[in-house]
Amino acid sequence: xxxxxxxxxxxxxxxxxxxxxxxxxxxxxxxxxxxxxxxxxxxxxxxxxxxxxxxxxxxxxxxxxxxxxxxxxxxxxxxxxxxxxxxxxxxxxxxxxxxxxxxxxxxxxxxxxxxxxxxxxxxxxxxxxxxxxxxxxxxxxxxxxxxxxxxxxxxxxxxxxxxxxxxxxxxx
Amino acid sequence: xxxxxxxxxxxxxxxxxxxxxxxxxxxxxxxxxxxxxxxxxxxxxxxxxxxxxxxxxxxxxxxxxxxxxxxxxxxxxxxxxxxxxxxxxxxxxxxxxxxxxxxxxxxxxxxxxxxxxxxxxxxxxxxxxxxxxxxxxxxxxxxxxxxxxxxxxxxxxxxxxxxxxxxxxxxx
Numbered sequence: 001x002x003x004x005x006x007x008x009x010x011x012x013x014x015x016x017x018x019x020x021x022x023x024x025x026x027x028x029x030x031x032x033x034x035x036x037x038x039x040x041x042x043x044x045x046x047x048x049x050x051x052x053x054x055x056x057x058x059x060x061x062x063x064x065x066x067x068x069x070x071x072x073x074x075x076x077x078x079x080x081x082x083x084x085x086x087x088x089x090x091x092x093x094x095x096x097x098x099x100x101x102x103x104x105x106x107x108x109x110x111x112x113x114x115x116x117x118x119x120x121x122x123x124x125x126x127x128x129x130x131x132x133x134x135x136x137x138x139x140x141x142x143x144x145x146x147x148x149x150x151x152x153x154x155x156x157x158x159x160x161x162x163x164x165x166x167x168x169x170x171x172x
Numbered sequence: 173x174x175x176x177x178x179x180x181x182x183x184x185x186x187x188x189x190x191x192x193x194x195x196x197x198x199x200x201x202x203x204x205x206x207x208x209x210x211x212x213x214x215x216x217x218x219x220x221x222x223x224x225x226x227x228x229x230x231x232x233x234x235x236x237x238x239x240x241x242x243x244x245x246x247x248x249x250x251x252x253x254x255x256x257x258x259x260x261x262x263x264x265x266x267x268x269x270x271x272x273x274x275x276x277x278x279x280x281x282x283x284x285x286x287x288x289x290x291x292x293x294x295x296x297x298x299x300x301x302x303x304x305x306x307x308x309x310x311x312x313x314x315x316x317x318x319x320x321x322x323x324x325x326x327x328x329x330x331x332x333x334x335x336x337x338x339x340x341x342x343x344x
Contacts, residue, residue: 010215016237020289030285034246038254040275043182046258048251050243056228058255065188065263071222073256073329074206079220080252082210083230084245085341086218091237103212106344113202116326117192125331132344145343152341154288157245159297161332162339169257169324171317172278172304 011094043067074126077161078107081131084157089135092147092154098139106132129161183266215239246298249333250279253303256329261307264319264326270311278304301333 007013023030037049038058044066047055058073060066071079082105093100108130115124137144152158179185195202209221210230216238219227230245232238243251254277265272280302287296309316324330 012215012234012237012239015234016289019235019237019285020291023285023289023291027286030289030291032283032285033280034244034250034283035278035280036243036247036250036254038251038258038277038279040258040262040272040277043184044259044262046255046275048243048248048254050247050251053243056243056248056251058251058258060259062184062187063191065184065191066259067184071208071220071225071228072206073252073259074332075208075222076220076228076248076252076255077329077332078206078208079210079222079228079230080245080248081339082208082220083218083248086210086212086230087216087232087238087245090212090216100212103218105210105212106207107210108205108207111204111206111328113191113195113204114199115331116328117188117195117202118322118326119192119195119202121325123331123335124326124328125333125335126328126337129337129339131339131341133341134344148341148343150290153293154290154296156283156288156296156298157249158339158341159287159295160246160249161297161337163295163297164336165298165301165333167253167301167303167330167334169303169305169320169330171320172306 008097009090009094009100011090013094016091045069074109074111078109078129081129081157081161082107084155085131085133085151088151088155089147092150093137093139096139096143096147098137098143100137102136104134180269181262181266181272183262185266188263217241246281246283250281250301253301253329253333254279256327257303257305257323260323260327264322265309265311268311268315268319270309270315272309274308276306
């Protein structure tokens, strides 16, 4: 049983309810724009600045010409997908009244370096991404599978990767 | 003029050359797999673990039900794209012998929350991503434009977003 002081899974369903009601009144409230600024720090090092948060560092491994000081961009992409799925499980399991004991998400992606290195034309990005979700929650297997399907069907980062998104890059 | 002690743009072209030569000898060396592990921390908070680096925190803004303690996954995705493009400019400008004075990359993406919130079916992810690259480098405009085109054509994260990538998510 949840009360005002012991929220299930520590998820603030009330804030989501408020947002959903606001979008019901004005659908344009669902149109959001997100942003980031990246600054180059020399070599293959850079960092991203998002809102007022501390910058997140990026680098390539030494074998790829970097100094190995931070995760590289394709690893960051996997992290973003995993974090997005975690939000999806937390939101949908909580909405179903199911307590989460533990959630660990393992991600991996295959990438052929030929295009990035200028040795061939073609896909420079991931050819496939695999995700293994280790979910320990109180619900029965059927309920957990249904919620899993819903999470995958509604993941913003998952959809961005699974679809061809127009990416326009201009020299300003 | 670059010497062993003053590398142009601080980029280690030698390491990239070694890798390119190794792939020439054995093309399978270009087949790489990258990974990340994400762990849920309660609410909409989680963190990604990549190699031995300090974990990277993730959260949603308060308006979306989070506690606003860290960038959210769709912002992290934009950061990953910007960091990837920064590596591309650094690599290709350095290979062309062009000194970079400053590089700042501004990214934004539009996202309709209806699908994520379960209010509609369809695309939960970015509908479009726009990137403005502010490049201050020593080359002439034609050279910089050519390199810009090459960077966009060979960006691993850019290609992953611009194409439909198979993303398989399994309950383990």
